[in-house]
Amino acid sequence: MNLTNLLDLMKTDITALTKSEQLIASLVVTLLSMCIVFVVLMVIMAAVKIMTKSSSKPKKEKEQIIVKEDIKQDEDNKEIVAVISSAIACALNTTTNNIVIKKIKKSENSDTSWSKLGRIEQMSSMLGGYEYDKKI
Amino acid sequence: MGEVVFNFIQSTGIYNVITDFGMYYKQIIMIGVGCLLLYLAINKGFEPLLLVPIAFGMILTNLPLSDIMSHPQTLLNMHPIDSKEAAMQAQQGIWAVDIKNKFPGGLLHYLYQGDELGIFPPLIFMGVGAMTDFGPLIANPKSLLLGAAAQFGIFFTFIGAIFFGFDAQAASSIGIIGGADGPTSIYLATKLKPELLGPIAVAAYSYMALVPIIQPPIMRALTSEEERNIVMDQLRPVSKKEKIIFPIMVTIIVSLILPSAATLIGMLMLGNLFKECGVTDRLSKTASNELMNIVTIFLGISVGATATGEAFLTWQTFKIFALGVIAFSIGTASGVILAKIMNKFSKNPINPLIGSAGVSAVPMAARVSNKVGQQENPGNFLLMHAMGPNVAGVIGSAVAAGVLLSLFG
Numbered sequence: 251m252n253l254t255n256l257l258d259l260m261k262t263d264i265t266a267l268t269k270s271e272q273l274i275a276s277l278v279v280t281l282l283s284m285c286i287v288f289v290v291l292m293v294i295m296a297a298v299k300i301m302t303k304s305s306s307k308p309k310k311e312k313e314q315i316i317v318k319e320d321i322k323q324d325e326d327n328k329e330i331v332a333v334i335s336s337a338i339a340c341a342l343n344t345t346t347n348n349i350v351i352k353k354i355k356k357s358e359n360s361d362t363s364w365s366k367l368g369r370i371e372q373m374s375s376m377l378g379g380y381e382y383d384k385k386i
Numbered sequence: 387m388g389e390v391v392f393n394f395i396q397s398t399g400i401y402n403v404i405t406d407f408g409m410y411y412k413q414i415i416m417i418g419v420g421c422l423l424l425y426l427a428i429n430k431g432f433e434p435l436l437l438v439p440i441a442f443g444m445i446l447t448n449l450p451l452s453d454i455m456s457h458p459q460t461l462l463n464m465h466p467i468d469s470k471e472a473a474m475q476a477q478q479g480i481w482a483v484d485i486k487n488k489f490p491g492g493l494l495h496y497l498y499q500g501d502e503l504g505i506f507p508p509l510i511f512m513g514v515g516a517m518t519d520f521g522p523l524i525a526n527p528k529s530l531l532l533g534a535a536a537q538f539g540i541f542f543t544f545i546g547a548i549f550f551g552f553d554a555q556a557a558s559s560i561g562i563i564g565g566a567d568g569p570t571s572i573y574l575a576t577k578l579k580p581e582l583l584g585p586i587a588v589a590a591y592s593y594m595a596l597v598p599i600i601q602p603p604i605m606r607a608l609t610s611e612e613e614r615n616i617v618m619d620q621l622r623p624v625s626k627k628e629k630i631i632f633p634i635m636v637t638i639i640v641s642l643i644l645p646s647a648a649t650l651i652g653m654l655m656l657g658n659l660f661k662e663c664g665v666t667d668r669l670s671k672t673a674s675n676e677l678m679n680i681v682t683i684f685l686g687i688s689v690g691a692t693a694t695g696e697a698f699l700t701w702q703t704f705k706i707f708a709l710g711v712i713a714f715s716i717g718t719a720s721g722v723i724l725a726k727i728m729n730k731f732s733k734n735p736i737n738p739l740i741g742s743a744g745v746s747a748v749p750m751a752a753r754v755s756n757k758v759g760q761q762e763n764p765g766n767f768l769l770m771h772a773m774g775p776n777v778a779g780v781i782g783s784a785v786a787a788g789v790l791l792s793l794f795g
Contacts, residue, residue, distance in 0.1 A: 261794050264553045276548045276557070280541035283789040287537050290643050290785050291530040291778065297635050298527040305627055362623065 253278055330354070399450040412695025413448040419698070420445035420690070423588070432595035436568065436686050440588060443494065443690025444698075455498070455691045458491035498688040502580065506685040507573035508653040513678030514569070514780065515633070515657025516670045518748065522774040524628050525621040528728065528736075533778025535724035536744025537786045539564030539717025543709050544790075550705050555579045558790040560706050563590045564713025565783030566597070566745040570650060572689060574787045577795055584693030585703040589710040597750045600711065601718050601742050602758050608722045609738045613729070614762040616737040618771050629662040640785060646795065647788025654784065717745040721775065743772040746779040 259266050260275045267275060334354060339346045395401050403410045423441035427434040447455045465482035467473050472482065500506040523529050540561040547557035555578040562574045563586060571590040575583045593600065606614075633655035641648035660670035725741030739759050743751040752772035759768040 260554045272548050276545040283541055286789050287785050288534045291534040294636055295527040295530045301631055
């Protein structure tokens with residue numbers, strides 16, 4: 251008896267099978283079904299990985315652009331421009347005369363609330379720690 | 387006057403039970419079982435949202451003479467064959483008939499149509515989808531393998547059920563209890579073996595309520611203290627775009643490979659898409675609240691009503707309960723074991739405790755993983771990591787149900 255017949259009989263009239271045939275048939279069902287379940291879930295897994303890769307690529311490029319574009323100009327907020335340019339000058343150990351800011355672009359804040367909280371805690375500890383906490 | 391009173395007394399359930407106790411004792415036991423389940427649900431908090439309607443349906447259907455689950459009856463008045471024309475038509479099998487009188491069926495019979503025709507379980511799945519966050523799964527797609535491993539319980543029990551003398555359809559319906567997924571169990575049972583629906587639904591929901599008791603000993607037995615202490619790397623944040631693409635992608639992939647799983651997966655993912663797409667807030671709220679609650683009431687009470695004394699108080703029920711707990715335990719164990727194996731090959735450490743969450747039972751199984759992990763190391767938060775295998779388990783058991791449907795449906 252081949253496997254197709256065995257499964258057919260199992261579906262329609264299981265009593266026609268002997269105990270050992272029933273055992274073989276159910277083992278075949280188990281093996282076959284688990285393989286299908288694993289294959290389907292692995293296909294989904296692969297698809298998720300592909301989706302993740304394709305959606306994260308442009309994001310990286312964007313981030314790089316943002317970093318580069320950080321040193322550029324925005325006419326509306328002169329104060330912010332002044333602060334940013336002096337900060338850059340300070341970081342580069344030079345004066346504001348030596349740098350030209352072409353465009354400043356606001357980068358999207360992708361921080362989670364956890365990292366924001368972490369930063370606030372860091373800042374508060376630098377600002378005198380315990381007393382600052384108490385004020386909050 | 388005396389006769390009227392006597393007739394009334396004769397029509398009461400009490401009179402019938404007393405005079406014909408041999409016929410009704412099973413019903414009385416089932417009313418007791420229903421009350422016990424109500425006690426467990428209300429006082430002990432075992433899956434109350436489902437066990438309360440199921441147990442009440444069980445009580446209602448077993449009350450003598452209530453006929454709450456009875457089929458509708460139609461009396462046909464056949465016209466006599468009094469003409470040559472009528473005789474010729476009768477020869478062709480056409481008879482003139484009037485519907486003489488119609489006795490409507492019991493209320494729960496009509497509600498049960500929602501189960502029998504496979505409508506309610508997929509609707510519940512839609513609500514589940516609208517409440518599920520697939521983020522942890524997308525962030526760590528390997529969780530899908532753990533969700534698949536936990537389905538071993540289903541097929542191991544399938545073999546056990548065949549060995550116990552059940553046919554393939556019954557064995558499939560019993561095995562699916564190991565998926566720890568109530569709607570899937572009900573869906574499969576109504577499609578393959580409706581007469582076992584009562585015991586299967588009660589077993590599935592009872593074991594889901596018992597997840598915190600059944601799983602921890604198995605998890606501890608299979609893992610070392612060191613393994614339980616493993617702290618996993620934080621999951622990356624998942625973008626909204628990924629969360630929107632995921633349900634559409636999974637529906638298409640699964641339905642193309644396994645069309646019989648399309649109903650369950652499709653509704654699960656539709657619910658999830660409502661939640662994630664951001665433009666259908668109202669639909670998402672309805673699917674996860676009002677609709678879900680309405681369907682839960684109808685499904686619960688009508689499934690409970692299938693547990694009549696004759697159908698429930700049999701050796702089969704005991705076998706189903708025994709096989710159900712085996713299915714559940716094997717599912718838990720196989721998830722933990724695969725997580726241990728994966729841990730050997732993975733760059734990032736995997737805490738094997740999250741493998742047990744591969745049996746569906748969302749989010750209870752994930753909470754149990756977290757709790758057992760925190761017993762070893764109170765600073766170890768496994769909940770989000772366990773949610774990955776947990777929701778993968780829902781997809782996995784729907785796929786397993788689809789496979790069994792295509793083999794034996």
